[in-house]
Amino acid sequence: MIGSFITASAASCLTPPPVxxxxxxxxxxxxxxxxVGHREWSMAIVRQVAGNNADLxxxxxxxxxxxxxxxxxxxxxxxxxxGFHSRKLSxxxxxxxxxxxxxxxxxxxxxRHALAVLMMPGHAHILARTIARTVNAIWTAAGDDSQGFTHATKRISLTGIYVSTLLFWLARGGNMAAVEEFLDRRLADIARITRLKNRLMGRPF
Structure with missing residues (x-):
């Protein structure tokens, strides 16, 4: 449920403004x-870290x-x-x-605390643009230069992958091998769907 909510929110904000x-x-x-990351986040904690300038x-x-x-x-x-070397974009x-x-x-x-803040009532629009911004950054880091419809569908697809992997990592982050396997399964699922879609539409894989 949480993953679906975050994914739907981010998909509604594909081109967020910079921070x-x-x-x-x-x-x-x-x-x-x-x-102080282990403590529940609040402006009181931020003021302890940043001093009198925190609110500015x-x-x-x-x-x-x-x-x-x-x-x-x-x-x-x-x-x-x-450092992300591979001939394959995926x-x-x-x-x-x-x-x-x-x-x-x-x-x-x-x-976990930062994500919890963004999931508070009234912060849905901030959560949406935050996740969308991260997904855009992932594609940029990977060297993607797609445009138009392909640009949008890639970001919608990756939003689901990233959000589910992030939540899995938060739950099982002590086992990075399990996280890696989870991510690989999600990427493989998307690849199979893409191949099927291309076959149905008569496109090369």
Missing amino acids: DHSPARDAAIRQMMSG LFPGGIADVAEASFDLADRDMLAAAH RRVRAAIMFRLEQAVPHRPAV
């Missing part, structure tokens, strides 16, 4: 993730902090995109998703 960021905001987010850095409150944390992970993934997508999850392993409780 404002600065060295000070990034530093506060990194400290939140590593220092994050004028949108705790939802602003949570959204910024996912955006920072997106940018870290994009910065590492040169393998580069896989590499991008695994990179961001592996990098987040030490901060899994913080990711």
Whole structure:
């Protein structure tokens, strides 16, 4: 149920606006993730980390902090995109998703708290654009240059894969081999559906 809700929300916002960021905001987010990420997120916690500037850095409150944390992970993934080597686009997508999850392993409780903030009543639109932004970043990191209808359908398909894998990782993140196998199964399911669709439409695979 949770995965379906997140996926539907993100699919409704395929081209989200960028997130404002600065060295000070990034530093506060990194400290939140590593220092107090195991505690339930609130502006009181942010003020402990960022001091008197907390409300100026994050004028949108705790939802602003949570959204910024996912955006920072997106940018870290994009910065590492040169290392996603494969001739197949699907393998580069896989590499991008695994990179961001592996990098987040030490901060899994913080990711859980950030996602919980975005799932609070009134934050659905922020959740939608956050997930959509991440899916766009994954495709960009993988080197996808599709446009039009293909661009949209790829993002809708990957949203379901990413959300279900993220939730699986939050539940089973201590076993990255299991996470990797789960992601591979989801990617294989999408590949089979794509091949069937192309066969029915008379297209080459």
